Amino acid sequence: MDTLARRKKRTANIRRTMAITVMMLPGAIWLIVIRYLPMFGIVMAFQNHRPYTPNPGFFNNIINSPFVGLRNFEFIFFGDRAWNMISNTLIYNMVFIVTTTVIGVAIAVILTEITSKFFAKVYQTLMFFPFFISWVVASYFLFAFLEPTFGLLSDVRDWYMDPTGWPVILTSANLWKNVGFTCIIYVAAIAGIDPGMYEAAAIDGASKWKQTWYITLPTIKPMIIILNILAVGRIVMADFGLFWNLTMDSGPLQRATEVFDTYVYRVMISNVAGAADFATAAGLFQSVIGVICIIGVNALVRKINPENAMF
Amino acid sequence: MKRLIAILLSAIMLLALLAACAPEAETQADPDPVNGNGEQVEDPVEPVDPDPVEPEPVDPGEPPTEITIWFNGGNENNNDTEVVAAANARLQELGLNIAINPVWTGGWGMGDPAQIALNTADASIDIFWAGTWGLNYFNNARIGNFIRLDDPDNNLLERYGQAMLAEVEDVLWEAFVTDGPSGRGLYGIPGPKDYAAWFKLEVNVTRLEELGFDFDEIFDMNGSNSHIIFDPIFEEIMQAAKDEYGDTFFPLMLESGNWVQQFSNTDADITGLDTFMFPFDPDNPALPARPEVTLQIENDDFLAVLERTRHFWEQGFTDPRLAIGDDAIDRGEELRDGNFIFSTGQYAHGHTGSRQAESNLDIRFVPLSRVPIVSTMSAAGSGFAVSVYSQNPEAAVQFMNAWYTDNTLAVILTEGVEGIHWNYDADGLIVLDHDARDAGPWGTWRFGMGNVFMLTPRDTDGAGWIEGFQAYNEQGVGTAFLGFVFDNEPVAIQYAAMQSVVDEFRTPLTVGALDLDTAIPDFLAALQAAGADDVLAEINRQLDEFFAGR
């Protein structure tokens, strides 16, 4: 009788595992075909890739192209401009991570505290609006303010010729575009919190501030941590549109606004021999740094609280 | 974790293998010779037949060979059904069992997919548009993305392109000769077009006369006017315009990329960096002013023009928007509305009338040099190349030959179909039906898409347009550097690093937006930090070889 029950349970477990696996399959197949298969192309980052003229074809080209070691990576570190763009990328990303998290959480908390659900809804709708607007379109708007002759702020300074102020403009623009969206994730997470907890705390005399500190923040902490681990993984990647379109790619701003992706893009569209190999190498470099950062941060999180670690 | 990675890696390798088989299987379906092991064998070398092949009578039963052509610049007709049907019918009439399948990309900025198609060995495209800009002809030829057409092994040009060889000017064929994996030769077919470039100052005479100046007194239409910017009258006119039309009127609508260069007797920088000076003798462009190449900002002529430009900027003559990269569009609007006194642009025949006709303005082009020049950049400006992945290179060359030498086919592909997109007027000129043609925001690129000289003139061109165009081109003098192409492979790292520096300084510097006292030393230092000296040395080494080989 007992063994029968146990066997029954085991078959049920196996059946459950099978069922979940079936549910995972579409995603897993997609990942393997769309994301893993192309990874063999990484080999191009180490090659001087060119057509194999006797019998050209993608795989023949790869097999017959000469290997050049790390030569394709050299341009990332060549000259003072290269180091300038690397430090720009790191600094901007760190500032973006901090500002987006702090302001995103703050606005989410405030939104849920607003009594009128109608106003909360209106604010949220409006705040989300910039997320629809591509950087190209956003750049038209900024241009209307900063344009040297007709712009609304053209008297202050020649904006596109003077890098001062651009770090602030870009950080604000990043916030402007992304806070609405970050805040929605947090609002949805806060919405999942059992209101009974707040009520119990209120009865115990906890102030609103204390409720936020001891209930809201700990509950959404996993979400905050996950979003930030992911952001750290992209520490050497930059939002291309933000840095390219908003600055109008104006030369004199470069010291303050050149980042990894814009630097690589310049090379990619230039006439340099092997531009595609350089771009592949740059992408690989970004990935490797990202992997190292994510594994590091994740280990750190796991040390503090294993539950919040991503894996 | 280790086990996971091991499993993953083996899975990737397995799948990569599977993927590797897939395209192979595809090629197996093609009629290419395949040996028993499934490997493709090299095409057997066909017997060389030096005689041109006469088109064979078309067998009505056989399906036509399909040729896909990648057009940059697009076509106004978003619906190309009628045009393609008419072109294919014409090809059959000419005895060619070929059907074309054009890919009209929406515009110039969409060149990336063409390059990706080449990088990914896309066998579905036979002919690419390629030139010194956009899809780079020389780079792609050098690494082997295009078939060598005069290869003694295949002799495609001699066998299928005799008429085309005779039709297209020799100077264009010469400019297209370059090095590649199959040796030095032709890896593409040049586009017969306005290969002579004449630096001219564009003058808005309507406004000039409004201000009370006499055009004929100031400019000499038969000589060189390049000294004009140093003449006080130039400044006087612009000051008058400023006084008359207000602070937001900018009389000098210069072209950031071209302006300084046009006044300083230098060839276009063939390296693509817009930084090096290829100086020629102003009296005879066929002679180099100095045998070696330097940085532009180390050249006295260049610096003199730069100083003058800076002066104009400080006087408020130049629109400050021009210093920001995104100026092309605004410049276009101002030019269209005639809100300028002086502008620059490279002049070519057949183009003077259009802006005048549109705006009812009296616009004249004042020559900056005595004769137009022909450089590698202008002569190899555009053309077509057969992809190394093409399954039907013979048919591709046959099509090109027909397109370049048959008036009917050329007109169909550029202007459309008679009765639908255009009609003849009494003089036998083409009158466009703009409603039928206008479906997109861009115009067809008539200069360089196929053989311009095979077209029938439009009514706006007037009869004799072709002859005038040819005469204009024939005036062109080849510069000392015509035919020189730079291979940046040995200094690719330095070249890549320089690109960022050039983007930082070049545009604002050449419109006068930067203070020269600080900007020039900064620019120079940054260029040198990026390895400009290595690049210069390599250019001069290749240039020495080029001069020695001539």
Next chain:
Amino acid sequence: MAKRKKFRMNKVSYASETIFHVIIAAFALMCIIPFIFIIIIAFSSAESLRTVGYSFFPTGTTMINFNAAFEMGDLLWRSFANSVFITIVGTFLALLISSMYAYGLYRSNYPLKKFFMFLMFFTMIFGGGLVPFVIVIRNLLGLADTIWALIVPMLMAPFHVIILRTFYRTCIPESLLDAANIDGAGEFRTFFMIVIPLSKPGLATIGLMTAIGFWNDWWHALLFIRDRSLIPLQFLLMEMQRNIDFFRRHAAMIGATNIDMTELPTQGLRMALAVIIVVPIAFAYPFFQRYIISGMTIGAVKE
């Protein structure tokens, strides 16, 4: 009634709430003004731009920009229809795949959890490069020049899956699912009857992001679509922008080849197109928002 009163009791003071309103309203206004401004510019006449520049109060209005956009005719409408199709179909499929995948990662007693997590996580930061990606989509899957080339590459976003899993964790107690399992419900039943309804706010958030992703995508069209009848709306705007960028970059070389820059699309036309692109997706937003807001009351259900 008593409950509502209690609810109101546990609220911030009126003074603080007023401050909140001011801060949030100011920020919200900053978010919407740019769009209003773009609409105004799209309607401003060229004359007005020349005299008063970019202004909230143009001296003259014009329909010329929108007329020019509508003159694109078929191309505009067809690309609009394509965008709608890929957004709806793509978002639905992406939500299905992502939510199922996230479910497996969420179930703590699922033995392959770690493997699938790593399988997905690795792809978030490690990419294969453009060229082989194009080869896979075009040659292996044969999707070039089909509408699926615009859908398949974006069917799953690992980032979204991870957010969704975190949502499950914060909003759905696993004991609830275990109870359902003991009651004899299979995994599919549990997933569709319990998990999906409970995670509506999460799904709506992810769905919204996915929909915007599909709506704003032009890159895959650039890579895979040659047939002009299959391009999406956003592609039209990007095409104009890229053309302008191109001319700017190559101005020095283009001169001789004589392309008339005056034929480039005007800034007004680009603004008009931007408006045409933003409006439909903005209207889709309230649809998703309903669920996100309704999520605020889920706690009451649990109570």
